[in-house]
Amino acid sequence: MNSIPVPTPEDKLFFIALALAPKVGPILFKAIVAYAGSALAFFSLPQTKVVKIPRIGRKLLEIQQQQASLLSIAATLLTNQEQEGYRLLTSLDEEFPKRLKAIADAPVLLFTKGKANFNTARTVGIVGTRSATPYGRTSTKKIIEDLLPYQPSIVSGLAYGIDIEAHRTALHLGLPTLAVMGSPIHLIYPSAHKATAEQMVLENGALISEYAPGSILMPGNFPARNRIIAALSDAVLVVEAAVKGGALITAELAFGYHKEVFAVPGNLQAPFSEGCNQLIKRMKASIYTGPNDLAEALHWSKPGEARTPKVVQDFSTRAALEVKILTHLQSHGDSELDQLAFANQIPLGILSATLLSLEFEGIIKSLPGKKYKLLC
Numbered sequence: 361m362n363s364i365p366v367p368t369p370e371d372k373l374f375f376i377a378l379a380l381a382p383k384v385g386p387i388l389f390k391a392i393v394a395y396a397g398s399a400l401a402f403f404s405l406p407q408t409k410v411v412k413i414p415r416i417g418r419k420l421l422e423i424q425q426q427q428a429s430l431l432s433i434a435a436t437l438l439t440n441q442e443q444e445g446y447r448l449l450t451s452l453d454e455e456f457p458k459r460l461k462a463i464a465d466a467p468v469l470l471f472t473k474g475k476a477n478f479n480t481a482r483t484v485g486i487v488g489t490r491s492a493t494p495y496g497r498t499s500t501k502k503i504i505e506d507l508l509p510y511q512p513s514i515v516s517g518l519a520y521g522i523d524i525e526a527h528r529t530a531l532h533l534g535l536p537t538l539a540v541m542g543s544p545i546h547l548i549y550p551s552a553h554k555a556t557a558e559q560m561v562l563e564n565g566a567l568i569s570e571y572a573p574g575s576i577l578m579p580g581n582f583p584a585r586n587r588i589i590a591a592l593s594d595a596v597l598v599v600e601a602a603v604k605g606g607a608l609i610t611a612e613l614a615f616g617y618h619k620e621v622f623a624v625p626g627n628l629q630a631p632f633s634e635g636c637n638q639l640i641k642r643m644k645a646s647i648y649t650g651p652n653d654l655a656e657a658l659h660w661s662k663p664g665e666a667r668t669p670k671v672v673q674d675f676s677t678r679a680a681l682e683v684k685i686l687t688h689l690q691s692h693g694d695s696e697l698d699q700l701a702f703a704n705q706i707p708l709g710i711l712s713a714t715l716l717s718l719e720f721e722g723i724i725k726s727l728p729g730k731k732y733k734l735l736c
Contacts, residue, residue, distance in 0.1 A: 363647040366497065370400060371399070371400050372438075372450055373384060373434050373435060373453055374399040374403055374467055375398075376437065377397040377431045378392065378430070379399075379450070379468050379469045380430055380469075383419070384423065386464070386465050386466060386468055387414070387464055387465055389468055390698050390699070391416075391698050393702055394697070394702055394711075395413065395708055397707035401464065402666065407421060410424060410600055420434070425540060426449055431614070433572070437572060437573070440474050440573070440729065444546065446472060446546070448471055449471075449472060450469055451468045455478060455599075457479060457480075457592055458479050459483070459592050459593075459594075460588070460591050461487065461703040462591075462691070462692040462699070463591040464585060464696060464699045466587065466588065467588065468476075469570060470569070470570060470649060471568075471572060472567060472568050472571065473566060474544060474560055474561040474566030475563075476513065476536045476566035477513075477536070478538070480536060481511060482511065482512035483512055483514075484507060484517055484596075484597060484654065485592065485593030485610065486504070486515070486588065487516060487526075487586075487589065487596065487597075487598055487611070488521060488523070488597060488601055488608045489600045489601050490520050490523075490605075492522050492599075492632070493600065495600070495627075496522055496599050497525050497548075499600075501525065501529045502598050503597065503599070503624075503651075505533065507535075507651050508533055508535065509651075510654075510655065512535065512594075513536040513537065513538055514527070514529075514530040514536070516537070517582075517584075517585060517586070517589055518539040518540075518548075518553055518557065518567075519555075520550065521600075521604070522599045522600055527556055528556055531565065533557055535562060535564075536564045536566075536674050537565045538565065538568055539565070539566070539567050540568050540569075540589045543571065544569055544575040545567060545572075545573055545576050546574075546575065548567075548575060549720060561696065569585075570584075570588065572692065575652060585732060586609045590614035593619060594619065595620035595621070596610060596621050596622070597622045597623070597624070598624065598639060598645065599620070599636075599694035600624070601623075601632065601634075601636055602605055602630065602632055602635050603635050603638060611623070611639055615644045620644040620654070620658060621639070621644060622645055622648035623635075623636035623639045623647065623648060624636055625637060625640060625647055635655070640670075671691055673686070677692055682714060682718065684704045684706065685711070685715065688704055688733060689724065693730065694710060694727060694731050696729040697711070697732070699713075700715075722735065
């Protein structure tokens with residue numbers, strides 16, 4: 361079976377157009393692409409076929425009818441990149457964060473500024489309260505200093521408190537740092553952090569937003585961006601957090617994505633340690649006591665230090681398409697059908713047939729909810 365060919369500029373244009381369509385979030389987008397095979401193929405489907413798609417046919421027909429305006433907006437965003445100083449990345453692009461492709465609700469478009477590599481070997485998300493205490497700020501600095509030998513990229517949200525402390529410490533130590541913004545890429549929020557954001561762009565860092573230039577800043581953007589922080593991070597570390605807030609949302613999301621989650625324990629009487637202590641109590645986070653906790657959980661080693669690697673199954677003797685599927689299941693665990701199709705750019709019909717064949721061989725197992733599990 362042949363894999364999906366390298367996308368053309370036309371593929372990318374239609375991809376962006378579909379992603380920009382009103383009320384087409386990442387999950388629906390991926391379902392459409394899984395059904396049609398690509399965004400370009402979707403816009404080429406006959407209307408009689410589109411309208412018969414279960415539950416969403418009429419909505420998709422409306423999207424098709426907006427094709428001209430959506431393509432115009434997509435073309436403008438691509439053309440304006442150099443002039444406005446951003447990059448528009450789609451999940452078709454090699455530079456797009458591979459960690460996002462495994463997450464069902466992760467964005468398929470990103471607007472970025474800066475030089476950082478989004479696919480470095482190691483990433484750590486560091487989050488916490490906006491009202492950081494001296495203990496929280498000191499802990500954040502110490503955590504990143506201790507992680508320096510492992511050379512991770514530090515991911516956070518550019519917010520007040522723990523977030524900005526994490527970015528500034530990473531910059532000071534020369535570590536790459538990624539700021540996932542809840543605002544459009546052209547609008548630094550809060551404005552007090554503009555100088556730090558500009559330093560990140562100039563040095564080995566980057567700003568990341570799923571919101572296009574010209575978008576309106578909405579309060580709901582900030583909780584939504586937490587899923588990107590969680591998805592980009594191999595491990596999420598909560599330094600200080602109250603019982604409610606963005607840091608707890610990020611930790612819950614990371615736990616749901618099967619990421620390693622750690623929390624810094626704190627004084628039982630301190631309100632901004634209550635969230636961390638609760639995460640540990642509910643077994644949604646491990647206690648963070650030092651860098652070895654992350655190193656052991658993620659099988660990291662320092663330069664020159666030998667560490668037993670995780671056992672990786674060799675699928676090299678199998679067909680290329682099977683290798684894609686099996687490698688994905690090995691890396692990301694149980695995966696939904698649409699997620700597998702989108703992450704590996706395999707049309708749903710071809711994927712379903714291959715999965716059935718692999719299941720007959722006893723290599724994978726189908727689970728409730730159209731999920732699949734690797735058995736070998």
